[in-house]
Amino acid sequence: MSLFIRYKSEKQQLMALARCKSPENKALIDLFELALQDVLEALVVADNQTAVARLQGKASILKEFLTAVEESQGVLERQ
Numbered sequence: 001m002s003l004f005i006r007y008k009s010e011k012q013q014l015m016a017l018a019r020c021k022s023p024e025n026k027a028l029i030d031l032f033e034l035a036l037q038d039v040l041e042a043l044v045v046a047d048n049q050t051a052v053a054r055l056q057g058k059a060s061i062l063k064e065f066l067t068a069v070e071e072s073q074g075v076l077e078r079q
Contacts, residue, residue: 003061004068005075014079017072029069036062 004017020029036059043055 002064002068004065005071009075011076011079014072014076017069018076020069021073029066032062032066036066 005014019025039055039059039062043052043059046052046055
């Protein structure tokens with residue numbers, strides 16, 4: 001699965017992820033999406049392998065979080 005949704009994720013954890021999709025938390029998701037865009041832009045101009053590796057790691061975590069938020073409601077419904 002992912003770092004955020006695992007085989008033995010607790011219901012409270014999944015509910016917290018699902019709540020991130022609510023309208024009152026839209027600013028939080030927007031923040032994560034902007035951060036991902038910034039990291040991807042920095043990755044394009046990275047000039048050494050260390051910077052590339054670090055930026056790839058950051059992008060991966062941000063993307064996994066956003067994906068987990070999207071998938072959390074479906075996982076909750078299957079439990």
